[in-house]
Amino acid sequence: QKEVEQDPGPLSVPEGAIVSLNCTYSNSAFQYFMWYRQYSRKGPELLMYTYSSGNKEDGRFTAQVDKSSKYISLFIRDSQPSDSATYLCAMKNSGGSNYKLTFGKGTLLTVNP
Amino acid sequence: DADVTQTPRNRITKTGKRIMLECSQTKGHDRMYWYRQDPGLGLRLIYYSFDVKDINKGEISDGYSVSRQAQAKFSLSLESAIPNQTALYFCATSDRTGSDTQYFGPGTRLTVL
Numbered sequence: 001q002k003e004v005e006q007d008p009g010p011l012s013v014p015e016g017a018i019v020s021l022n023c024t025y026s027n028s029a030f031q032y033f034m035w036y037r038q039y040s041r042k043g044p045e046l047l048m049y050t051y052s053s054g055n056k057e058d059g060r061f062t063a064q065v066d067k068s069s070k071y072i073s074l075f076i077r078d079s080q081p082s083d084s085a086t087y088l089c090a091m092k093n094s095g096g097s098n099y100k101l102t103f104g105k106g107t108l109l110t111v112n113p
Numbered sequence: 114d115a116d117v118t119q120t121p122r123n124r125i126t127k128t129g130k131r132i133m134l135e136c137s138q139t140k141g142h143d144r145m146y147w148y149r150q151d152p153g154l155g156l157r158l159i160y161y162s163f164d165v166k167d168i169n170k171g172e173i174s175d176g177y178s179v180s181r182q183a184q185a186k187f188s189l190s191l192e193s194a195i196p197n198q199t200a201l202y203f204c205a206t207s208d209r210t211g212s213d214t215q216y217f218g219p220g221t222r223l224t225v226l
Binding site: 008032036042049100104106 | 144154213215218
């Protein structure tokens, strides 16, 4: 079983839709959970960061972590064409190996006008 | 100006050639990383450095070497390039705080013929 699983998509939605992106993981030691957004031919940029379980909201974006189910989600409300990108989940331990990010393979999202 | 810069942005080279990719950062971070990104395989860690004198292999270091010339500069070398090293290469930095969030450069697209 891979440490982090992410559906690669592609996912295509109309403008204004609510988008749900998800990752599952197997390593119960993961404590930090991140979502990166990567536009075509660009580097990943940090979108959301969550420590341990719970929800975090930033504008149209909400990140959820359910450690009991080993499941994380990113919700995008009122999606816009500018949200079209690949979304990568990433996670890591705390403690001595906390440098090591484990990435999902990314979900390609297209928001159609 | 960008916080993390990479040069060159695009490079085409031939099998057997030596090539160096350079990364510079103005974020003042101690930690620097080199990743490669391949379709279907996601981001994989090649090398990482916690400071100028601390350099470590990542999960796919074979065929690569690195040099940390200064806190702000971290170079990746391919001693004898081969076609399966064709990929997108990203440099990242982090500041060893609790979240140790990684910030990525814009990437170098390398093609080995």
